[in-house]
Amino acid sequence: MAEKELSNFFNDYLKKEPLFLNRKVFQGGYLPETVDHRDEQIQFIAKILAPILRGDKPSNLFVYGKTGTGKTMCIKYIMEKMMETTNKSSNPLKILYLNCKLKRVADTEYRLIAQLARGFGKEIPFTGLPTDEVYRIFFNSVEKEKKPVMLVLDEIDQLVKKTGDGVLYNLTRCNEELKGSQVSLVGLSNDMVFIDNLDPRVKSSLSEEELVFPPYNALQLQDILRQRAKKAFKDGTLKPGTIEKCAAYSAREHGDARRAIELLRVAGELAERAGENKILLKYIDAAEEKIERDRLVDITASQPKQSQCILYSIIMLSTKKKGNIFTGEIYDFYKPLCQKTGLRPLTQRRISDVIAELDMLGVIHAKVISKGRYGRTREISLTLPDSSVLNIKKILEEGLDLT
DNA sequence: GTCAATTCACATGAAAGAGACCACGGTCTAGTG
DNA sequence: CTAGACCGTGGTCTCTTTCATGTGAATTGACGA
Known part of the structure; x- marks a missing residue:
């Protein structure tokens, strides 16, 4: 592109009205202020975890649900609320959240424990220490902390699949060995049957309480999308039917809200790139194709x-x-x-x-x-x-x- | 025709090895006062 | 005397190999009607 053409292009680009008001709404870690269609689950979890606010040990909790059913979001939402409450009250509380799927962060026994210990402000080398040593450091810091500790392990099935259930066994054993503090575990998993393959001791201690997150249906997805779209796009950007189509596509798969949201985002980007001021239905089809194509290309190249x-x-x-x-x-x-x-x-x-x-x-x-x-x-x-x-x-x- | 044994071409598991990476402590070396 | 370079040791992690065992149905061959 010649220099002049390029600057023309940029000028035109600036003149065009953007479709997006706020792209952040579509990013991975975004937490909406309210969580739609998960009241029941949130209540349930809150009831179980509430004792920790008084310094008691709540039951361990196990949460199942396919990807994009809102497990992580609900837990994070609850964690946030709990921290707000605990900051006001006199009973301190420590919550550690870890995603066990994150490569090179928490996907092995050593790394998981090291990461947990880091949550207590300890410096742990990435490698070089014996695993028991790291366990000791972690246990000691829990003991010293003198307050209830809650560990939230996301995608815990991935961890167990890779490293076996030894880690979980050691973590549940933690309470027997430590007098000062109590550790309660919250495990999130995509895999429903995974817990059956665990050591019975781990199984019984881990799944004192269980909760299943059902997939969203198309109507619920529509609500979620609408809520996001209201923040993300300018008024009138969405053609009627767009949300419905996005929701229908994703509901047909597994009721995966993450996918539905991504679909809407990519459709928006495609429409914007094409210079449209509305997101037409055809961009949703195009978006679905593009997501799949990009995914495959990413996978093969990596x-x-x-x-x-x-x-x-x-x-x-x-x-x-x-x-x-x-x-x-x-x-x-x-x-x-x-x-x-x-x-x-x-x-x-x-x-x-x-x-x-x-x-x-x-x-x-x-x-x-x-x-x-x-x-x-x-x-x-x-x-x-x-x-x-x-x-x-x-x-x-x-x-x-x-x- | 019936039925159990056989057989093929891998699948699947377990264990162990190779090589990369990293931290730590000890030793050596060069620079400084 | 000291900071920094340079080993050797001991640990984890990932990718592989080696050895062993498992598997499901087409085929085979013995048997009886």
């Missing part, structure tokens, strides 16, 4: 080389041959490909895991089937939409230095 190489093999095989592909075929294609790219070929055992990972990410669809006499294998097909396959193939070729 995969390690080996996974990329395997995904590339899958793409090549599935374009070459119709129907499903099997693990063995992929491995046969992958091995010579490694030679070309200078990668060290991995064993088939590892490939099997990588394929399972790609399936988890939703890039491919893999199902274990038995072909009777002809063995047991995974039946694999691409789930990428045709429109992104070429694009992703290009990204992979660049990533792998293929010509």
